[in-house]
Amino acid sequence: MDTKRKAIGIDFGGTTIKSAVVEDGRLIQHGDVIETTEHHGAPALIEEILGVIAALRITHPEVAALGVGLPGFIDSVNGIVHELTNVPGWDEVPLRRILQERTGLPTIIENDAKAMAYGEFKYGAAKGCRFVLCITLGTGVGGALVLDGRLYRGAQLAAGELGHASIDYRGTPGLYKNPGDLEMFVGNHRIAARASQLYKVAGRNVPVEECTPYDLEKAARNGDPVAKQMWENVGLELGCALVNMIWLLNPDAIVIGGGVAKAGDLLFGPIQRTIRERTLPLFNQNLRVVPAALGNEAGIIGNATLALEAAEVK
């Protein structure tokens, strides 16, 4: 009999819901993928999820816990989904109680960014570190913190909104009206718009749709000076946001995920330089600044791990 405990981790996204049985930070069996938009409203989606869980338990009846990460405002203490970003019909759903009653498994629910951060902390890019900032770069810029070895949630469980902290208090107001918020600099749409503008200044017409992070990476690697400049800018801006968090929290790891992070050294070079120039050696010498390592599996692993740990405490 094996002594390692297994849990089911579920990563609920705006387009798909992915799941797997997780053992010691590894996915040992994937569940069927659910298309989020094919099932309208919470009850229908919950039934689909229960079906996938039941199927996974046929081959792995020894599963000991269930963890679900969702994109939105999640009350992980009381197990309630207050609302989901981009998924209608999820207002004040007591998801933990429902899943727990129907499956009989000890269950946790968590914000998806927090679960991903926990996965990277336990088994990914920040393994062995205890003070970890995670930042995810996409259309939105999100994040989560692991402090002193524990997932950090804050007074209203809303901590980690790195994208809405500002690097320029007189800048352009962002989504929530905070002038100069980081998302206004390095959100995907903003990078594309700014790159297209930079091309225009350089006398070239490159439409916004052709300025994705992928396009800009390719162009920069081919020596395109505008694309190279754009990565320098993004690295500086992102680096400055991280510098503020470093002075405040003195982390030992910063994990950067999402599409933009795939640019590798084009992005990490200027970030590292900015951090070195704007903090003291005490803060930056033993600081690991790394890309996320678990990719799309981070959420599933994090949720399963949080669920197992919560079940063990009880």
Next chain:
Amino acid sequence: MDTKRKAIGIDFGGTTIKSAVVEDGRLIQHGDVIETTEHHGAPALIEEILGVIAALRITHPEVAALGVGLPGFIDSVNGIVHELTNVPGWDEVPLRRILQERTGLPTIIENDAKAMAYGEFKYGAAKGCRFVLCITLGTGVGGALVLDGRLYRGAQLAAGELGHASIDYRGTPGLYKNPGDLEMFVGNHRIAARASQLYKVAGRNVPVEECTPYDLEKAARNGDPVAKQMWENVGLELGCALVNMIWLLNPDAIVIGGGVAKAGDLLFGPIQRTIRERTLPLFNQNLRVVPAALGNEAGIIGNATLALEAAEVK
């Protein structure tokens, strides 16, 4: 026989060293004040401190622990003073071991800002809160964090350097070369220099020495438009720095201490307004933004409390 435990708290400052016997967050007997500059080097000062401790124990032999807060880089885990700000001769002093051996008391040493924050959290302006940012406004701008009910130190025990986080990534470099750091906006000297400049623009000659926080408060209360504008500026800039920390950490209390904080509503009005305008209700509705309540006693109380709690854990 009383069941409440007493400890000696010591607040080691650049000009004086103050101490007291503390019981349940109250100072029940003060020790003699030591003038820091009258005793050169660590050994002489340590002997003076030991003398004060011995005197306090004559009237309070039941004292159960000793806590010392110092201004500088303190390794509270290993009990070593790496160096002190503005006090020469304190390089790599194993202060905790020395005091423990000579007094026989369980001893802790801590950075002074962290000890003050802990005092305000346990018995002062943030009593009852669990996620607390403390900021101290003086020539330097310092701070400390209590997160999830525990003093937060970070990977190198250096967390809480709020004054060196930036609100303008293209601003004027501060003490540690970070452009636009908060200290460059709201440190006492900077406030004075900027106010004097504002007066000049308004056609008045008010020298820097007459632009202390105290002068500016008096002038603003007498209707002086330049002084009033200056407080609006300082409140906005400080507010913007706090906004960044609020998005990141979702605290339930922010405690503001130091000379500048004495300006009351002149400062707290624009700070509150800035926080309301630049964060979401979820983050600001239940957030307490308050002046420090324990004044000069915060450090003594915090050190004594940390010492008692550490002694109890053992």
